[in-house]
Amino acid sequence: MYSAKAYSVSSATSPFLPATIDRRDPGADDVQIEILFCGVCHSDLHQARNQWSGVMPTVYPCVPGHEIVGRITKVGSRVTKFKIGDLAAVGCMVDSDGVCPECKAGFEQFCANGVFTYNSPDKHLSGVTYGGYSDSIVVKEHFVLRVPGNLDLAGAAPLLCAGITTYSPLRRHAVSKGKKVGVAGLGGLGHMGVKFAHALGAHTVVFTSSPGKIEDARRLGADEVVLSNDANAMAKHAGSFDFILDTVSAPHDLNSYIHLLARDGNITMVGAPEQPLPVNIFGLLFRRRSFSGSLIGGIAETQEMLDFCSQHNIVSDVEVIPIQKIDEAYERLLRSDVKYRFSIDMASLKSE
Ligand code: NAP
Ligand code: ZN
Numbered sequence: 001m002y003s004a005k006a007y008s009v010s011s012a013t014s015p016f017l018p019a020t021i022d023r024r025d026p027g028a029d030d031v032q033i034e035i036l037f038c039g040v041c042h043s044d045l046h047q048a049r050n051q052w053s054g055v056m057p058t059v060y061p062c063v064p065g066h067e068i069v070g071r072i073t074k075v076g077s078r079v080t081k082f083k084i085g086d087l088a089a090v091g092c093m094v095d096s097d098g099v100c101p102e103c104k105a106g107f108e109q110f111c112a113n114g115v116f117t118y119n120s121p122d123k124h125l126s127g128v129t130y131g132g133y134s135d136s137i138v139v140k141e142h143f144v145l146r147v148p149g150n151l152d153l154a155g156a157a158p159l160l161c162a163g164i165t166t167y168s169p170l171r172r173h174a175v176s177k178g179k180k181v182g183v184a185g186l187g188g189l190g191h192m193g194v195k196f197a198h199a200l201g202a203h204t205v206v207f208t209s210s211p212g213k214i215e216d217a218r219r220l221g222a223d224e225v226v227l228s229n230d231a232n233a234m235a236k237h238a239g240s241f242d243f244i245l246d247t248v249s250a251p252h253d254l255n256s257y258i259h260l261l262a263r264d265g266n267i268t269m270v271g272a273p274e275q276p277l278p279v280n281i282f283g284l285l286f287r288r289r290s291f292s293g294s295l296i297g298g299i300a301e302t303q304e305m306l307d308f309c310s311q312h313n314i315v316s317d318v319e320v321i322p323i324q325k326i327d328e329a330y331e332r333l334l335r336s337d338v339k340y341r342f343s344i345d346m347a348s349l350k351s352e
Contacts, residue, residue, distance in 0.1 A: 002025060003022065004134050005020065006063045007349070016323075016326045022125050023130075026075070026076050028079075029076050031076070031079055033072055034070050034072075034073045035069075035135055037069045037070075038065040038132035039158035039341050039342070040067075040343070041067060042189075043064075043066070051274045063134060065134065066117040067159075067162070068131075069089045070087070070088060071086070071088070072086045073136070075141075076141070082144060089146075090160065092160070093114055093116060093117065094139045095115035100112065108298050109296045109298060117132065118130055143299060146303065148310030151306075154343040154345065157316070158192070158341040159305065159309055162191075162316060164296050166190075167192075168297035172294070173266055177200075177201030180205065180241050181202040181203065182204075182205045182257070184207040184228065184252075185249070186210065186217055186340065187249065187340060188340055188341040189271070190245075190247040191220050191317060192316060194220045194221050195220055195314050196314070197245075198221025199308075203223050204224075205226060205241075208225065209228050216339065239259075239262055239287065240260060245268055245270065246268065246271055248271040248273070254269075258283040258284065263287045265287065268293065316343070317339060318341050319339060320342075321343070
C-alpha cells in the first residue's frame with residue numbers, strides 16, 4: 001500500500017478538499033499509472049452530490065473521476081500489453097469477474113460483479129474505490145486502454161467516458177451515411193456524439209437549450225441546429241429521425257423527441273437524470289418507435305473507439321482547469337456552461 005494525493009468530498013454538500021488516499025501496490029496483473037489528465041463528467045457531479053442515492057448511494061469520502069489518461073510507472077510480473085513509460089487510459093470500470101456471459105461477450109459494464117472506478121466496494125483495500133481526481137491509480141491490466149500517440153492528452157481523457165458512451169449506441173444503431181441523427185444536449189457527451197455522428201457520415205442535427213451554442217454546434221459537425229424550447233422549430237422535424245441520442249442530464253420532455261422519430265426510429269437515453277421521466281406510450285405505438293438506454297461500452301469497444309478517434313483525429317474540446325477549480329467547474333456544469341468538457345491538469349495537484 002502507498003499514499004496518493006487526491007481531491008475528495010466528505011458529504012453531498014461539502015466542497016472538494018485536498019486528501020491523502022491509500023492505493024494498493026501493483027499486483028502481478030496490475031498497472032500503476034501516474035495520472036496526467038482527468039475529465040470532469042456530469043456523473044462525477046451526480047455522485048459527489050449523492051443525486052443517484054436511490055440506485056447507487058455515495059459513500060464518503062468520495063474521489064470521483066473516470067476519464068483518466070496518464071503514464072505507466074510500474075507493471076506487475078504478468079502484465080504483457082504495457083511497459084513502464086507507456087501512455088495509458090482508464091475509464092469507468094477497473095474490474096469484473098471475467099467469466100460471466102456478459103464479460104465473455106465483451107460487455108464488462110454489465111457484469112454483476114463489476115467494479116466501477118470510484119464508489120464501488122474495493123476488494124483489495126477496505127472501503128470503496130477512488131477515482132481519477134488523484135495523482136496515481138493502480139488498475140488491472142485488462143481495464144487499461146492504449147492511448148494512440150497522435151491524440152492530445154487533455155482532449156483524449158474525456159474519450160474514456162463521454163467518448164465511449166456516445167460511440168457505442170451510435171454504432172449499435174448503425175449510424176451512417178443516409179441516416180438522420182439527432183443529438184440532444186450539447187455538453188460533454190453531446191459534443192462527442194456530434195463529432196462521431198458527423199464522422200460516421202450521418203446528417204446530424206443538434207438539439208440545444210442554449211442559444212449561445214448554435215455556432216459551436218456547426219463547427220463541431222452539426223448540419224442543423226434546433227433550439228429545443230422552440231416548439232415550432234421542433235415540429236418541423238416531426239416523424240423524420242432514424243435515431244436520437246439523448247444526453248441531457250436534467251429532467252426534460254422526452255415526448256417532444258419521441259415525436260420526431262420516423263417509423264422504427266429509436267431514441268436512446270444516455271443522460272441519467274435522477275428522477276423518472278414520463279413517456280407518452282402512444283408516441284411509441286404509432287410508427288413502432290422504440291426507447292432504449294445505454295451504459296458506457298465494453299473494454300474492446302472502448303479501444304476500438306480510441307483507435308477510431310486516432311484515425312479521424314477526434315478528441316474532446318476541453319477547457320483545461322487546475323484541480324483547485326473543481327467546485328467552480330461543477331457549478332458551471334449545472335448552468336450548462338461547459339465548452340465542452342473540463343479536463344483537470346493533474347500537475348496542479350503537486351502544489352497541494
Ligand atoms: P454536461 O456536460 O453537463 O451536459 C449536459 C447537457 O444537457 C448540458 O450542457 C445542456 O446542453 C443539457 N441540459 C442540462 N440541463 C438541461 C435542462 N434542464 N433542460 C434541457 N437541457 C439541459 O453532462 P455530460 O457529462 O455530458 O453528461 C450528461 C448526462 O449523461 C449526465 O446525466 C451523466 O450522468 C450521464 N452519463 C451517462 C453515461 C452512461 O453510460 N449512460 C455515461 C456518462 C454520463 P445544452 O446547453 O445544449 O442544452
Ligand atoms: Zn462519465
